[in-house]
Amino acid sequence: xxxxxxxxxxxxxxxxxxxxxxxxxxxxxxxxxxxxxxxxxxxxxxxxxxxxxxxxxxxxxxxxxxxxxxxxxxxxxxxxxxxxxxxxxxxxxxxxxxxxxxxxxxxxxxxxxxxxxxxxxxxxxxxxxxxxxxxxxxxxxxxxxxxxxxxxxxxxxxxxxxxxxxxxxxxxxxxxxxxxxxxxxxxxxxxxxxxxxxxxxxxxxxxxxxxxxxxxxxxxxxxxxxxxxxxxxxxxxxxxxxxxxxxxxxxxxxxxxxxxxxxxxxxxxxxxxxxxxxxxxxxxxxxxxxxxxxxx
Amino acid sequence: xxxxxxxxxxxxxxxxxxxxxxxxxxxxxxxxxxxxxxxxxxxxxxxxxxxxxxxxxxxxxxxxxxxxxxxxxxxxxxxxxxxxxxxxxxxxxxxxxxxxxxxxxxxxxxxxxxxxxxxxxxxxxxxxxxxxxxxxxxxxxxxxxxxxxxxxxxxxxxxxxxxxxxxxxxxxxxxxxxxxxxxxxxxxxxxxxxxxxxxxxxxxxxxxxxxxxxxxxxxxxxxxxxxxxxxxxxxxxxxxxxxxxxxxxxxxxxxxxxxxxxxxxxxxxxxxxxxxxxxxxxxxxxxxxxxxxxxxxxxxxxxxxxxxxxxxxxxxxxxxxxxxxxxxxxxxxxxxxxxxxxxxxxxxxxxxxxxxxxxxxxxxxxxxxxxxxxxxxxxxxxxxxxxxxxxxxxxxxxxxxxxxxxxxxxxxxxxxxxxxxxxxxxxxxxxxxxxxxxxxxxxxxxxxxxxxxxxxxxxxxxxxxxxxxxxxxxxxxxxxxxxxxxxxxxxxxxxxxxxxxxxxxxxxxxxxxxxxxxxxxxxxxxxxxxxxxxxxxxxxxxxxxxxxxxxxxxxxxxxxxxxxxxxxxxxxxxxxxxxxxxxxxxxxxxxxxxxxxxxxxxxxxxxxxxxxxxxxxxxxxxxxxxxxxxxxxxxxxxxxxxxxxxxxxxxxxxxxxxxxxxxxxxxx
Ligand SMILES: Cc1cc2nc3c(=O)[nH]c(=O)nc-3n(C[C@H](O)[C@H](O)[C@H](O)COP(=O)(O)OP(=O)(O)OC[C@H]3O[C@@H](n4cnc5c(N)ncnc54)[C@H](O)[C@@H]3O)c2cc1C
Ligand code: SF4
Ligand code: SF4
Numbered sequence: 001x002x003x004x005x006x007x008x009x010x011x012x013x014x015x016x017x018x019x020x021x022x023x024x025x026x027x028x029x030x031x032x033x034x035x036x037x038x039x040x041x042x043x044x045x046x047x048x049x050x051x052x053x054x055x056x057x058x059x060x061x062x063x064x065x066x067x068x069x070x071x072x073x074x075x076x077x078x079x080x081x082x083x084x085x086x087x088x089x090x091x092x093x094x095x096x097x098x099x100x101x102x103x104x105x106x107x108x109x110x111x112x113x114x115x116x117x118x119x120x121x122x123x124x125x126x127x128x129x130x131x132x133x134x135x136x137x138x139x140x141x142x143x144x145x146x147x148x149x150x151x152x153x154x155x156x157x158x159x160x161x162x163x164x165x166x167x168x169x170x171x172x173x174x175x176x177x178x179x180x181x182x183x184x185x186x187x188x189x190x191x192x193x194x195x196x197x198x199x200x201x202x203x204x205x206x207x208x209x210x211x212x213x214x215x216x217x218x219x220x221x222x223x224x225x226x227x228x229x230x231x232x233x234x235x236x237x238x239x240x241x242x243x244x245x246x247x248x249x250x251x252x253x254x255x256x257x258x259x260x261x262x263x264x265x266x267x268x269x270x271x272x273x274x275x276x277x278x279x280x281x282x283x284x285x286x287x288x289x290x291x292x293x294x295x296x
Numbered sequence: 297x298x299x300x301x302x303x304x305x306x307x308x309x310x311x312x313x314x315x316x317x318x319x320x321x322x323x324x325x326x327x328x329x330x331x332x333x334x335x336x337x338x339x340x341x342x343x344x345x346x347x348x349x350x351x352x353x354x355x356x357x358x359x360x361x362x363x364x365x366x367x368x369x370x371x372x373x374x375x376x377x378x379x380x381x382x383x384x385x386x387x388x389x390x391x392x393x394x395x396x397x398x399x400x401x402x403x404x405x406x407x408x409x410x411x412x413x414x415x416x417x418x419x420x421x422x423x424x425x426x427x428x429x430x431x432x433x434x435x436x437x438x439x440x441x442x443x444x445x446x447x448x449x450x451x452x453x454x455x456x457x458x459x460x461x462x463x464x465x466x467x468x469x470x471x472x473x474x475x476x477x478x479x480x481x482x483x484x485x486x487x488x489x490x491x492x493x494x495x496x497x498x499x500x501x502x503x504x505x506x507x508x509x510x511x512x513x514x515x516x517x518x519x520x521x522x523x524x525x526x527x528x529x530x531x532x533x534x535x536x537x538x539x540x541x542x543x544x545x546x547x548x549x550x551x552x553x554x555x556x557x558x559x560x561x562x563x564x565x566x567x568x569x570x571x572x573x574x575x576x577x578x579x580x581x582x583x584x585x586x587x588x589x590x591x592x593x594x595x596x597x598x599x600x601x602x603x604x605x606x607x608x609x610x611x612x613x614x615x616x617x618x619x620x621x622x623x624x625x626x627x628x629x630x631x632x633x634x635x636x637x638x639x640x641x642x643x644x645x646x647x648x649x650x651x652x653x654x655x656x657x658x659x660x661x662x663x664x665x666x667x668x669x670x671x672x673x674x675x676x677x678x679x680x681x682x683x684x685x686x687x688x689x690x691x692x693x694x695x696x697x698x699x700x701x702x703x704x705x706x707x708x709x710x711x712x713x714x715x716x717x718x719x720x721x722x723x724x725x726x727x728x729x730x731x732x733x734x735x736x737x738x739x740x741x742x743x744x745x746x747x748x749x750x751x752x753x754x755x756x757x758x759x760x761x762x763x764x765x766x767x768x769x770x771x772x773x774x775x776x777x778x779x780x781x782x783x784x785x786x787x788x789x790x791x792x793x794x795x796x797x798x799x800x801x802x803x804x805x806x807x808x809x810x811x812x813x814x815x816x817x818x819x820x821x822x823x824x825x826x827x828x829x830x831x832x833x834x835x836x837x838x839x840x841x842x843x844x845x846x847x848x849x850x851x852x853x854x855x856x857x858x859x860x861x862x863x864x865x866x867x868x869x870x871x872x873x874x875x876x877x878x879x880x881x882x883x884x885x886x887x888x889x890x891x892x893x894x895x896x897x898x899x900x901x902x903x904x905x906x907x908x909x910x911x912x913x914x915x916x917x918x919x920x921x922x923x924x925x926x927x928x929x930x931x932x933x934x935x936x937x938x939x940x941x942x943x944x945x946x947x948x949x950x951x952x953x954x955x956x957x958x959x960x961x962x963x964x
Contacts, residue, residue, distance in 0.1 A: 165708060173654075173655060173656035173709065174655040174656060192775065193776030193777070194776070196656075197774070221776075224778060224779075235340070251518070
């Protein structure tokens with residue numbers, strides 16, 4: 001059994017993004033960590049994170065943080081890891097928000113009188129941060145069985161890992177954390193200038209064509225700079241970049257498909273975890289199987 | 297000792313005070329005090345009849361102290377002191393009670409409270425005044441020489457004005473040539489003069505002026521002393537060439553085998569290990585860069601014992617071999633010289649942020665330059681003879697994009713302020729590109745155009761209408777390389793659309809900051825600066841050239857980035873300030889300074905550590921603190937830190953302050 005670490009999956013990982021969940025948990029296991037799902041976790045608030053009434057938005061996350069506080073005491077570790085960019089962003093922002101605005105925390109603590117008060121000591125981390133700072137890339141390198149030699153990857157961060165500044169996991173204009181991880185896995189990382197561009201986000205619901213245009217651009221430029229795949233950590237970016245290729249292809253005759261993967265899937269492959277139970281390539285619109293065949 | 301015949305003069309300030317404060321009632325209340333001989337009011341105390349009233353009252357009532365209850369002492373304290381002095385009272389027996397800013401204005405909605413507060417402020421001021429001593433101003437001698445630091449256009453102007461006024465002036469420039477950033481420019485907005493034509497004559501005047509002593513490739517090492525009497529150490533950096541012999545013929549440059557990036561051309565051209573700053577340098581002298589010269593590097597390694605010289609090896613001395621007057625001696629001729637001056641003008645200018653600081657805007661690519669680098673490519677005397685070419689492949693660009701406000705107005709990745717000159721120079725550069733390459737497409741991305749100077753807006757319209765520059769209102773979010781081109785991705789906020797253009801070159805108008813190293817210099821001078829390296833003036837509106845250190849002035853872009861017109865004006869302004877100071881045989885100084893009571897002083901030195909002006913020393917024999925009156929500014933930091941109250945500021949003694957506070961703190 002590895003060291004227990006609290007893991008916040010979020011709703012998407014429990015549904016469409018099974019490929020993200022399993023590759024995260026299994027890759028962590030290889031590194032000696034047992035990612036335990038936070039007991040009774042609730043919604044992270046998703047888009048409500050952008051709502052005007054931020055007290056309302058903060059409730060759900062502070063409730064999650066309180067649960068982490070209780071369970072953390074049980075397992076003796078205050079770290080709460082999320083891998084979905086949106087969940088990470090919301091949890092971390094909520095924590096910072098109530099730490100800065102003690103009045104708001106007080107209001108929330110009174111409102112949630114059925115729960116203990118939030119004491120403010122939960123360390124919300126994105127999986128990438130955990131890998132870099134707590135595990136260390138040199139330790140990750142030791143676990144690589146199948147180096148991804150020759151695979152050209154475009155790292156794609158989207159917005160939620162980098163903005164606002166106070167929750168950014170790296171330089172918001174020129175991040176390198178994912179690139180450094182991918183290099184550790186043996187992959188060749190291309191200089192992808194659109195790594196922090198907008199994926200179109202929730203416009204995918206009502207303005208599919210608009211998002212398909214973004215996808216067209218993001219994928220075409222990745223192709224132009226020589227990438228075989230785009231790696232991401234966000235289920236929404238994944239969905240837009242992957243699924244919207246269908247419309248992009250209909251609109252642009254010159255468009256060439258490219259598979260989109262989670263960085264955790266690449267890590268799993270490099271660690272030798274290549275079964276469909278972990279990778280779930282059936283969840284991809286553009287299957288990465290062919291492109292990744294040499295390492296599978 | 298305490299005063300018994302105090303006169304209190306309450307000003308109406310038109311309706312400013314009297315509209316809220318019941319001045320009649322205030323006079324009545326204050327008049328009840330035993331120590332007050334007269335309490336009266338007048339509509340404008342600062343006016344001629346108002347001053348006369350004070351003067352006459354001092355005589356008539358034989359007043360031994362005066363309180364004027366009016367506006368802030370920064371406005372009229374001096375006027376009131378002079379008025380009382382004309383009546384025969386020592387001016388330091390006059391105090392101001394600020395009942396306008398402290399009572400009338402903040403309590404407009406509650407006249408009764410304002411009136412009560414005014415009475416209290418006056419009572420407190422009287423308590424303080426009662427223990428004021430009569431004082432005489434302090435006199436200090438003056439050295440009739442000036443130092444100007446920084447040989448850009450502002451410093452040049454200051455030095456020339458001082459020298460023309462007959463004041464011996466020392467000009468210290470850290471680069472091998474004077475001229476500053478202006479000398480790098482192609483042409484200057486809005487007149488399109490060439491700086492070589494308009495600045496070179498001034499530079500030569502500096503070199504030839506009998507009253508100017510020029511130290512280039514030199515830096516200020518230390519500054520001691522005070523207004524009228526500064527002692528400055530100047531470090532002349534090693535040139536390895538005898539400048540008395542060097543004729544500037546440039547023969548050595550031709551034979552030196554080493555090529556490195558030229559500082560003057562900001563990496564847009566190369567220079568040799570032995571070099572002359574630029575073709576029109578003043579002084580026109582060669583110097584050797586010790587970090588790249590083969591011989592000096594070799595000698596250094598031998599000295600450090602890293603290599604053993606073999607016998608009979610010939611180490612490069614090509615430059616010395618061709619030097620006709622035998623000026624090149626390879627000797628480290630670094631030297632410290634000392635100068636005494638009465639006044640100092642700091643004109644150290646500015647710098648612009650490097651393009652590399654903005655990777656998201658393509659700063660990492662070779663053809664994405666900052667604005668000053670591009671000036672070199674536009675300059676007829678520059679490395680490309682005024683026809684811009686791409687540094688990566690020498691190609692003449694068919695399209696160029698300019699981006700304004702890079703790092704300016706952007707606290708997250710740069711600075712919060714507007715860098716003020718970039719709109720105008722970008723317009724100029726766009727125009728010059730069109731002039732040199734009429735078929736090149738020019739895109740100018742701006743947030744808004746700030747063309748607020750004489751002839752500036754007209755200049756902008758010329759660029760639009762005569763030259764056909766494409767002005768696009770909106771911000772650029774990203775610049776990246778696609779094939780051989782640079783893709784500029786931005787938004788046109790007028791049409792609300794995303795715009796993308798592929799261009800051959802991009803010029804970033806990067807934010808301006810104070811010169812590198814200016815903070816160290818400011819510390820030596822004990823003058824304040826801000827986080828961005830701008831030197832701080834005493835008052836932004838009314839004392840823009842002064843600093844809190846008497847005798848030290850600032851001019852040009854060192855204070856904040858500005859154009860040539862403003863830099864030159866400030867250069868002349870600072871020179872005039874210095875002249876006013878140096879024209880006096882003796883300087884008078886306010887006597888409101890720290891004083892030590894040697895009976896109480898324990899010599900602990902806490903005051904010395906607190907003094908920002910270095911005015912306190914500990915007498916090693918008597919073991920007590922001693923104040924240098926010429927240096928002390930009377931700020932009181934020492935006194936607040938003295939455990940024994942031995943050091944106190946005259947007329948701001950602890951007892952005085954406490955009595956005043958007691959009155960103020962009484963419950964209503
Ligand atoms: C790209 C660009 C284009 C421009 N175009 C125009 C234009 O067309 N028209 C216009 O009016 N203005 C223009 N300007 C503005 C112009 O350059 C400035 O107004 C002018 O250079 C300011 O002069 P200055 O003497 O105050 O400072 P600077 O020119 O910066 O000179 C300062 C001098 O002090 C020296 N120095 C610095 N620190 C020290 C130190 N510690 N010790 C000794 N010496 C030191 C420096 O080496 C330098 O020589 C432009 C600016 C830029 C960046
Ligand atoms: S000694 Fe040689 S390398 Fe050094 S400056 Fe002279 S010519 Fe150049
Ligand atoms: S001068 Fe113009 S370009 Fe420069 S910061 Fe100000 S607005 Fe921006």
